[in-house]
Every structure is written in C-alpha cells, then in structure tokens.
Amino acid sequence: xxxxxxxxxxLVSILEGNARIPASELARRIGLVRSSVQERRERLxxxxxxxxxxxxxxxxxxxxxxxxxxxLTLDPRHFRRLFAQLRDYPDxxxxxxxxxxxxxxxxxxVPHLEALEALVGxxxxxxxxEAITYSVVLSQTINRDDxxxxx
Numbered sequence: 009x010x011x012x013x014x015x016x017x018x019l020v021s022i023l024e025g026n027a028r029i030p031a032s033e034l035a036r037r038i039g040l041v042r043s044s045v046q047e048r049r050e051r052l053x054x055x056x057x058x059x060x061x062x063x064x065x066x067x068x069x070x071x072x073x074x075x076x077x078x079x080l081t082l083d084p085r086h087f088r089r090l091f092a093q094l095r096d097y098p099d100x101x102x103x104x105x106x107x108x109x110x111x112x113x114x115x116x117x118v119p120h121l122e123a124l125e126a127l128v129g130x131x132x133x134x135x136x137x138e139a140i141t142y143s144v145v146l147s148q149t150i151n152r153d154d155x156x157x158x159x
Contacts, residue, residue: 012057014096015048016048016057017096017098018037018038018096019034019038019052020057020058020098022037022038031045031049034049074119074121074123074124074144075116075117075145075148076116076124076142076144076145077113077143078116078131079110079112079113079142080111080112080131080140081111081112081137081138081139081140082138083136083137086136087105089136090112090134090136090137091103091112093134094131097127097130097131099116099117099118099127100114100115100116101116101117102115121144124144128142
C-alpha cells in the first residue's frame with residue numbers, strides 16, 4: 009500500500025494513535041495548515057490507507073495482520089539517515105542494527121501480502137538500502153510481551 013510521502017506517513021502514524029484528533033491539532037503537529045491536512049487525509053481515505061473516519065491502517069485486529077521480518081543490507085556510511093527514514097514507515101514496528109549477512113532487521117505488520125510487497129518496493133527505492141530479503145511469519149508461538157501463545 010502506498011502511504012505517500014514523509015508527511016502522509018506522519019499523518020497516518022498520528023491517526024493510528026488517536027483517530028479522533030482534531031484537524032487543527034494534526035496541522036500543528038505536522039507543521040501544515042489545517043486545509044492541507046484535511047486534503048491529505050481525504051486523499052489517504054480515497055486510496056484506502058485510512059478506511060473512512062477510522063485510522064485502522066490494517067492493523068486493528070492483530071490476528072489478521074501479516075507479520076514479517078525484513079533483512080536489510082544498508083550502506084553503513086548512512087545508518088543514521090536510513091534509520092531516520094525507516095521511522096517514517098508506520099508498518100515498521102521495530103528496526104535494529106544487526107551483524108551477519110544483513111546489517112539491519114525490521115519487524116513489520118501489514119494488512120495483506122500486497123502491502124508487504126509495496127513496502128519492500130518502496131524501501132528498495134531508498135538510496136543506501138542495497139538489498140532486502142524477508143520472511144513472513146506463518147504462526148507466532150512465543151511472544152515475551154504477551155506470554156506463551158496457544159493455538
């Protein structure tokens with residue numbers, strides 16, 4: 009799914025936290041005038057990023073989301089800039105520097121496989137990301153935050 013530019017991704021991230029936030033507060037946080045924020049929000053709704061007046065972004069029911077791990081090979085000279093850019097993607101839950109064949113690992117949650125494909129495509133266009141591979145989570149059996157999951 010195309011989340012647009014950095015401003016659109018910020019808007020989506022804020023709305024995920026509070027879908028009822030007034031447009032004037034959104035405008036203040038993002039640094040735009042209210043009419044621009046409303047226009048961007050309407051465009052995101054038309055594209056299906058935000059379904060109606062709810063900022064679900066496909067993750068409301070975690071059991072229906074696709075979880076995946078992205079293995080990124082980043083140009084180490086640009087870590088700071090690249091990790092700052094990764095923060096702008098609301099589907100990225102965590103991003104870590106790693107050792108081994110790839111040097112960054114991102115956990116992501118997307119509403120469907122097409123959204124994962126779009127996310128990977130969008131990340132691949134960022135200068136300094138040299139390679140991306142990923143694994144899709146088929147079932148989660150241990151989650152230290154929530155305890156042992158049973159199926």
